[in-house]
Amino acid sequence: MNLENRKRELVKDFSPILLKSTKWNKIWMVILTAIILVGLYAFFLQLFKGHIVTGMRDNVVWGVYIINFIFFICLSYSGAFIGGILHFFKTPWKNSVSRIVEIITVLSLIIGPIFILLCIGRLDRLHYLFIYPRIQSPITWDIIAIITDLIGCFIYLYLTFIPDFAILRDNSEGMPKWRQKLYKKLAINYQDTPSQRERLHKITRTMSAMIIALAIVAYSVLAWIFSLTLQPGWNSTIFAPYFIIAGLYSGAAVIIIAMYLIRKYFKLQHYIRKVHFLGAGVVLLVLSLLYGYFTFSEYFSRWFSHKITDANLLDTLFTRYFWHFVFANYIGILLPIAILFFKKLRNIKTITFAAFIAVFGLWVNRYLIVVPTLETPYLPIQDTREEYIHYTATWVEWSLSLAGVAAFVLFFLLLMKLVPIIPMSGIIDNERENRKPVQKL
Amino acid sequence: MENNKDNKKATNRRKFLKLGLMSSVSAVAGASVLSNLAQDDEKTSSGEKVRVLTPEGKMVEVDAASINNYPEAHISPKEAREGIPNKSFVMVIDLARCKNARKCVEACQRGHNLDYHEEFMKVQLIQDNEEGSPYWFPKPCFHCEEPPCVTVCPTGATFKRSDNIVLIDNTRCIGCKFCITSCPYSARQFNWAHDGDDMENAEGLYSPETSTPQTEGTVIKCDFCPDLVRQGELPYCAKACPMGVIYFGDKNEDIVTNGSETVRFSELIAERGGYRHLEHLGTKPNVYYLPAVNRQFPLERGFEIEEDIIERYKDVPYVQDLKKKGKI
Numbered sequence: 001m002n003l004e005n006r007k008r009e010l011v012k013d014f015s016p017i018l019l020k021s022t023k024w025n026k027i028w029m030v031i032l033t034a035i036i037l038v039g040l041y042a043f044f045l046q047l048f049k050g051h052i053v054t055g056m057r058d059n060v061v062w063g064v065y066i067i068n069f070i071f072f073i074c075l076s077y078s079g080a081f082i083g084g085i086l087h088f089f090k091t092p093w094k095n096s097v098s099r100i101v102e103i104i105t106v107l108s109l110i111i112g113p114i115f116i117l118l119c120i121g122r123l124d125r126l127h128y129l130f131i132y133p134r135i136q137s138p139i140t141w142d143i144i145a146i147i148t149d150l151i152g153c154f155i156y157l158y159l160t161f162i163p164d165f166a167i168l169r170d171n172s173e174g175m176p177k178w179r180q181k182l183y184k185k186l187a188i189n190y191q192d193t194p195s196q197r198e199r200l201h202k203i204t205r206t207m208s209a210m211i212i213a214l215a216i217v218a219y220s221v222l223a224w225i226f227s228l229t230l231q232p233g234w235n236s237t238i239f240a241p242y243f244i245i246a247g248l249y250s251g252a253a254v255i256i257i258a259m260y261l262i263r264k265y266f267k268l269q270h271y272i273r274k275v276h277f278l279g280a281g282v283v284l285l286v287l288s289l290l291y292g293y294f295t296f297s298e299y300f301s302r303w304f305s306h307k308i309t310d311a312n313l314l315d316t317l318f319t320r321y322f323w324h325f326v327f328a329n330y331i332g333i334l335l336p337i338a339i340l341f342f343k344k345l346r347n348i349k350t351i352t353f354a355a356f357i358a359v360f361g362l363w364v365n366r367y368l369i370v371v372p373t374l375e376t377p378y379l380p381i382q383d384t385r386e387e388y389i390h391y392t393a394t395w396v397e398w399s400l401s402l403a404g405v406a407a408f409v410l411f412f413l414l415l416m417k418l419v420p421i422i423p424m425s426g427i428i429d430n431e432r433e434n435r436k437p438v439q440k441l
Numbered sequence: 442m443e444n445n446k447d448n449k450k451a452t453n454r455r456k457f458l459k460l461g462l463m464s465s466v467s468a469v470a471g472a473s474v475l476s477n478l479a480q481d482d483e484k485t486s487s488g489e490k491v492r493v494l495t496p497e498g499k500m501v502e503v504d505a506a507s508i509n510n511y512p513e514a515h516i517s518p519k520e521a522r523e524g525i526p527n528k529s530f531v532m533v534i535d536l537a538r539c540k541n542a543r544k545c546v547e548a549c550q551r552g553h554n555l556d557y558h559e560e561f562m563k564v565q566l567i568q569d570n571e572e573g574s575p576y577w578f579p580k581p582c583f584h585c586e587e588p589p590c591v592t593v594c595p596t597g598a599t600f601k602r603s604d605n606i607v608l609i610d611n612t613r614c615i616g617c618k619f620c621i622t623s624c625p626y627s628a629r630q631f632n633w634a635h636d637g638d639d640m641e642n643a644e645g646l647y648s649p650e651t652s653t654p655q656t657e658g659t660v661i662k663c664d665f666c667p668d669l670v671r672q673g674e675l676p677y678c679a680k681a682c683p684m685g686v687i688y689f690g691d692k693n694e695d696i697v698t699n700g701s702e703t704v705r706f707s708e709l710i711a712e713r714g715g716y717r718h719l720e721h722l723g724t725k726p727n728v729y730y731l732p733a734v735n736r737q738f739p740l741e742r743g744f745e746i747e748e749d750i751i752e753r754y755k756d757v758p759y760v761q762d763l764k765k766k767g768k769i
Contacts, residue, residue: 049634050633050634050658051633052634057633058621058627058630058631059627061618061622061631062622119618120615120616120617121614121615121617121618121657121659121660122614122615122616122656122659125613125615126615128596128598128615129595129596131596132596132613133595133596134595136592137592137593138593139593139595139617139619140595143595228593229589229593229623230589230623230625231623231625374622377625377627378627379580379626379627380565380756380757381756382563382565382753382756383560383563383565383750383753384753385558385753386752388558
């Protein structure tokens with residue numbers, strides 16, 4: 001019964017985050033909603049005026065949207081991967097970060113596909129994908145993979161939420177009526193009996209292994225959308241593993257950034273500690289070395305064999321996109337390595353800074369994979385009007401991209417109002433096993 | 442002498458055609474290709490004889506009055522998926538004769554209701570190597586034997602027909618643009634904006650064979666003009682070329698023609714060193730090129746065009762050279 005008291009204590013601890021909105025919290029919500037509204041306006045503009053309002057043209061038919069799509073899907077994928085690994089191997093300090101990871105996974109998997117929909121010229125015909133499906137098309141594979149992945153991640157996220165819903169239900173005195181009802185529904189009569197607990201752990205464990213597999217499949221298929229075409233910059237055998245490593249890299253980095261912000265703004269220093277940052281920093285270091293290695297191999301073989309089309313592509317990368325290239329593939333990889341490599345340099349702020357550089361660099365790297373390739377096809381672009389040759393994203397594309405990020409943050413904040421960002425059930429489980437207070441992690 | 446034999450066959454075919462025409466539109470589609478003979482044999486003879494090519498690829502001489510003047514039959518998107526039976530269309534482009542007169546481009550734009558900047562046929566200025574002299578390179582869709590665009594289409598909006606033609610059904614296309622990125626020849630374009638008049642009353646009028654009227658938000662490309670081919674005409678580009686650069690015909694019959702000259706396809710390719718562009722990609726195009734040897738026009742003739750079109754070649758080193766020398 002000691003544990004019951006502990007549960008009540010925890011709910012009390014977290015209820016300010018759940019129930020009360022600070023002034024800043026409200027201001028942020030308003031700002032985020034405003035950004036999303038501007039994005040919605042841009043969306044309707046694109047819907048009614050056509051894709052002419054974007055910077056995409058005949059040669060660069062995919063632009064910032066597909067880059068955001070890859071970016072968010074790779075966040076989700078790596079979230080699933082990292083979350084699955086944390087859970088499956090029962091990593092000791094996982095509890096404080098696992099929910100952050102899981103929420104990132106699901107949210108980015110909801111926001112990512114919206115960006116691929118923005119690439120589609122006729123949204124009114126979207127159902128044709130199901131009426132006239134063609135299994136040969138990698139797009140069909142992608143749809144199947146993403147939908148399966150989404151369902152899998154949803155189930156997984158929900159499974160990890162159930163014990164917390166139950167705790168909240170049992171300790172909801174004083175909460176608004178709708179919350180009490182909601183928690184009761186969502187807890188699906190979970191009473192935390194040993195048999196229930198064991199069953200839930202078993203299912204969650206199985207799901208955690210499954211979403212790792214699902215994530216690998218989904219992200220490989222996404223990489224194949226590019227690498228199965230004949231385009232000089234895309235037709236590469238290492239694209240699928242390269243994308244997976246790149247995804248993990250950015251995913252780990254985003255998790256670090258999220259940890260930092262949540263710790264700072266919700267005063268959770270007690271739960272999210274330096275040790276988490278150091279651990280995540282080492283993971284990011286390993287991933288940045290791997291990612292750098294893949295990036296190097298990809299460009300090195302293109303440069304060394306210098307087929308004329310590859311040479312043209314590299315030429316573009318080193319002239320028109322010189323600073324992008326330097327930022328994405330030198331600064332974006334080497335700087336995090338430099339910071340994370342030396343133990344003395346590792347602290348919460350530097351690790352977060354390295355993570356920020358990594359995320360931004362990776363986004364630019366995706367840009368370099370998509371845009372310059374489309375600008376240097378096999379047959380040189382000629383007999384095309386000037387404004388159709390190069391790509392510059394318009395405000396519509398930028399505002400929709402920002403809206404995507406804003407929606408991500410807003411949903412994150414809202415979810416944090418629904419369940420504690422640190423799984424209470426995990427703390428209870430730890431204490432039950434160790435009979436020690438949480439301070440020992 | 443062969444003609445006599447064929448005349449008999451032709452009569453039978455005429456009867457068949459007549460039946461077909463009366464029964465259904467799709468039967469017309471199937472039956473009459475490259476020659477559309479009249480339904481009324483008993484029409485008064487005009488006395489004028491015309492030589493036409495039958496579906497079997499034989500030349501026959503018929504009365505001019507009996508040549509068909511049907512309005513073109515409407516081929517619905519569903520019917521357009523069937524190729525014209527026993528046909529295997531090919532195009533041969535004679536690079537030695539091209540001087541970038543751009544009549545092919547313009548005729549194609551008129552025929553398909555394209556605007557000034559939309560081109561199914563592009564003319565590129567290619568220089569194979571540093572020593573080689575540049576040449577004009579008209580580039581339609583290659584209607585590949587192994588079309589990457591068709592493989593990647595998630596809805597089957599683009600399809601390969603039995604007669605070699607790769608078409609787009611823009612009532613099916615969702616505009617995902619995957620086919621555009623998968624085409625190594627950049628043959629495909631996107632319909633970016635609403636074009637007012639083109640869109641109106643599209644219902645029932647649209648045929649993938651004519652690619653008109655267009656629909657915003659879908660993919661467009663060269664279609665080999667099957668609507669014209671069904672009526673026994675050459676595609677717009679081949680018809681319009683004043684130099685006879687573009688030959689069009691049927692590989693099964695081994696005949697291609699540029700309108701003024703009809704030759705055996707296999708001989709033309711064998712004798713003139715015909716090749717396909719970027720053969721190593723394995724897409725097996727159905728457009729062949731005859732190398733630009735013994736040119737009939739100096740390359741510079743290609744610059745006798747509008748200023749803004751010359752501007753489209755400004756990135757070609759050769760053009761930059763010419764500009765430096767003040768020649769254009």
